[in-house]
Amino acid sequence: MNFINQKNKLLEREKALANLKTMDQAAINQMIATLKKEHQALAYQEASEKNNDRQKNWHQLLKQNENQMSLLNQYAAVQYQRLVKSTAPKVPVLANTLRAFAVGGGICVLGQLVINYWILQGIEVKTAAGFASVTIVVLTGLLTGLGIYDEIGRFGGAGSMVPISGFANSVVSAALEFKREGMVYGIGAKIFTVAGPVILYGILASVVIGLIKFIMM
């Protein structure tokens, strides 16, 4: 196998690939078959080459070959997507939005009612908000365990996920799920699988905001 020859072949194909859209299926199939054949030969060349630098050169040709192949594969995937688009079930966006609004709004109304209750009990406004969060979290934990929050989530979608109850649901459901793998590798390791990103980036965001506040003062 000649290195320069091989390189030229790849360059020529690169030019042909620029006009991919005008090519017919038979030509594309032919090209895929040739690419496969060349890949195999290149891998063998690379493996039998004892010189390190030349081996790297062969490897570069091999990578070019792979890039061309992936271009063809992407093209085929796009073609396929056109076919799929007409058959894929439509997502009921409007209905989903209305449900999410109702459920999310309902949870927030409940939260407000709880705040008002704690204020009536003589607790300061700021502290009452914290108390309300705790109340909602405990309530969600209970509803998750009883299998009721699953139904609320199925109906409400994002509406049940975004408020703090969604966070509590994700933690409690993970705890329930992984208790069979034990307290350490099960619950201990997996309890925050869903909620982990919220915790990490929530803390990170609060640090950034704290810094901004510090600079502005």
Add this chain to the structure above:
Amino acid sequence: MNNRIGKRTWQFSAPAIIASYATTAGIKENEGPLGGHFDFIFPDNLFDEASWEKAEQKLQQYALEIALEKRGVESDTIDCLLGGDLLNQIVATSFTARWAGTPYFGLYGACSTLAEGLLLAGTLLSGGFAQRTAVCTSSHHDTAERQLRFPTEMGVQRAMTAQWTVTGSGAYLLEKGQGNIGVTCGVCGKIIDNGTKNNMDMGTAMASAAVDTICAYLDDCHDLASLDYIVTGDLGHIGWEICQKMLLQRGYDVKNKLLDCGMLIYDKKQDTHAGGSGCGCSATVLGAHFLPQLTEGKLKKILLVGTGALLSPTSTQQGESIPCIAHGVVIEQLH
């Protein structure tokens, strides 16, 4: 049932000829006793890919491509590709099969996958369903560690019984017809569970399965004298010793004949503790060590016993013991 010897040994109507084979491996494997005998060495564990998983897939694809090129044929001449690896849902092999574009059976036999594949490939050829089959398996140290044990950069002290997953792959083309070496018969393994629960001690768990399969073969064929070696997949130093003792109890003295791929691939100095393991262990050692010797006539007949621990991280955490299997295939020099 004329294709059976005794109770459990499958005899192929004609030997499945090993027409071509190739092995790929990582740097650490090349620094071991078999260094220089692999067809291609990956310069590092990533080999220009975006992830270790992709690198493992390339290990396997290269092995298959080199084996095909050695034979002078292309992948579309393969009637059936059989293979597997240790990744979740055996993706490395499935992506290799995607490249090959051949009919494909994905196998999961953990580290016994190579022997399982050779046995099934021989069966397909013997049954007349295929003219040419390919078997390929792979494993990669880093993909196995992160999936089955700890993050690769974590500073942990490995148990003395732990084994080191081999970064490597082997591909074998099996055909009907004439040839120098071939698979002539084999034994399909049973699941044997000796109650071991420690997932850092696979050798101890798998030894019983290896003994069961070796005894099944020897009970059927009575040819211990004509076997040059009995080669187990990846029992490691500890499992190998247990296996030897158990065989002696069953009346088979195999002291000088029992070898283990997991012990052959690394040097004791390489700090791998109990030896090598993984789908790539027997796949690389067979192609780099035993098949060349069979081709040259230094060996006449070996029994390869691939050993697999069929556990999952979830089953271990749920307190289950380890179900193990061993598949045996006899590889002979034919002329």
